[in-house]
Amino acid sequence: MLVVIALTILLLGVLFIPVTRTLEMVQRANAQVTGQDNVRKAARRITKELGMAMEVYDPRPLTLYGFNNWQFQNKVFLPTAAATPEPYVVQGGVLAFRLPKHRYYCTQLDHYVNPTEFNAAFSLDSCPRHPGAPVELRPTMPLEPDDTMVAYFVGLKDPTLRLGNNPLYRNQVFFGNTGNQTLDSKDINTYSLYRVEFDPADPNFANWNLPSGQPNPGFFYDTATAGNGGNGQPFSANWKNATISVMSGDLSDLVRWLESSTTGAPKAVPHTLFSEGPSAVDEEVAQPNRSVGQFGLFPGQTAPAVIPPIEYDLVYGHWVGLQDDGTNKLPGSITTSPAANGGIQLGPRIRVLDQTSGNYVFDSQTSAARTRLLGYDSVTGRVVFGFPRADPGNNDPLIREYYEAKVQQNASDFFLDLKNDNATDPNNGGAPSGLGSALGAFPTTRIVPGSEVVQLQTATGMEQLRRVGWTGLSDSLDRHVAPENLAVNEYSIAYDTGIITLSDRPEAVPTWEAVLAASAGSPPRVLVKYSFQTNLTTDVVRVSYVTKELAAVHLGVVQFTRRNREALPFEVTERVVVRNLKK
DSSP states (O other), X not given: OHHHHHHHHHXXXXXXXXXXXXXXXXXXXXXXXXXXXXXXXXXXXXXXXXXXXXEEOOOOEEEEEEESOEEEETTEEEEOTTOOEEEEEEEOSXXXXXXXXXXXXXXXXXXXXXXXXXXXXXXXXXOSSSTTOBEEEEEOSSOOBOSSEEEEEEEESOTTOEEXXXXXXXXXXXXXXXXXXXXXXXXXXXXXXXXXXXXXXXXXXXXXXXXXXXXOTTGGGOOSBOOTTOOSSBHHHHHHHHOEESSOOXXXXXXXXXXXXXXXXXXXXXXXXXXXXXXXXXXXXXXXXXXXXXXXXXXXXXXXXXXXXSEEEOSOOOXXXXXXXXXXXXXXHHXXXXXXXGOGGGSOEEEEEETTTTEEEEETTOSSOBSSOOEEETTTTEEEOOEEOOOTTOOOTTTTTEEEEEOOTTOOEEEOTTSSOOTTXXXXXXXXXXXXXXXXXXXXOEEOTTOOEEEEEETXXXXXXXXXXXXXXXXXXXXXXXXXXXXXXXXXXXXXXXXXXXXXXXXXXXXXXXXXXXXXXXXXXXXXXXXXXXXXXXXXXXXXXXXXXXXXXXXXXXXXXXXXXXXXXXXXXEEEEOXXXXX
16 A cells, blocks of 8 residues: 555656646746737737827826835845835836827727717727727817827826835735735735826816926825815826726736846836837938929929929928927027037937038038038928028018118129128128128028019119029029110029129110119119028938937836746837827
8 A cells, every 4th residue: 555655646746747837837828928918909009099199298207116125135136024115206107198189980880989978088999889899089170189188107006005105016926025914915016007088177187297387207196185176086096097907917017127226225126118209210311392382483393403402301300309490590509519509419410411522511410511501390300401581680570581782873783692792782791691601601502593582772662673584593494684685673683693683774774863863862772582592402411310200119018927926028119100290
């Protein structure tokens, strides 16, 4: 009998070990499937909504809770039995945006879902009338941001579980004894991913920001009552009632514990596995914009390739950093030192390559290359070369766009200030930018074709002249008109030199004398309004920028197995094209 018992024990041992390992492998496989499903479903949901957003807010700080007392055992950090919660403010962990006003549509049975059929605070996954039928958001037209805000954020599964005044993170699968054992029987209170849809003007959610207007990192755990017409419940209760968990399962966590870089006692601090931010685009080649409306000489037509474009378009707009809406004449940080006015390096880096010389003739982050003059529109993603002529000494926005030149009797030509300082210029010469001779500083300076408006002083006031000829474009596009063929109210312009030619017909002389008499002996005036540019057709514009239109979403989860206390991390990073951002 003893022999039989011994043999039985041996046989059971031989069988038990594979069975145990099989159970462990099954449990590990189940954890892997759960973790992968959590990450994929949550990422798919976030990217789908984010792609429709009209407003995406900058990343906010978030409060995570760790412990104030740690020990280092067996090459791992463990909180001591007497450890108490300690808050840490991290960057990331919150994604907030506004969707366009929309309605849910049942794609299986082709009908809209009435707002009275579901709780507006929660998103729909299926049709309320036909459970299981998929629904999708369809924006109302025209597009308009919704009054409510959507936010995804990382928070404790039970924010009311506290030790003292602070919420308690508890993960006895991973850490063993976490906090006071007598506090609660729960052994898991890890971080989950929440979705909430709320009105920032609702007093029940008034702690979304601090009284100073800055983001409140601990909004999810505030215990102060709402007040101001609120429901009298703590803010934490209002948030918890309005949120839904995007992930399933208790044995999951959205933080990773990393060793603190600070000196002193050993410590591990939590880092969120959820973040969102604008993406960087390096060295994108901008495409010339030759569309209708770019050149006054070719209304309704595409501009010829021999004419330098005024604008270059990039794929994405809404650049992060130093802003220029395109209406400012010349940001000082572009035309002078890169450190001026906050530094252009805070915005996009723009470089212009001249293919003829093979050199970079402009670089916004260095002060050496300045033989081009440009601006940019950070919202639309556009580099601009056409600037209105401005007189920096005159603050009147209407007058500053004009250049004033004296016209001598019987003189048919005069110069704009594109070439050299001219004694006949009442502003003592100077380039259109007011930085000195434009042709001297920027050898490629020319007038934007068709942008000029020429007005001549007559006996009855200022008369706008009509352009009938132009040169300086190309042999096939130039239109030559001799001065003797110009009427008194006509002119011809050379776009490469800035010379405007007036009529010298004999019958024009009495007109000039009448103008001179009407001006009480002062020289007659010609006012010219125009835009200038400093680029060439051979220029290649390359831009490095950070754009909100291409958002990078990083999401991860740590899935635990109870038997072996094994942590299985799963992470995914996706780029989302945010299509509806307001221009």
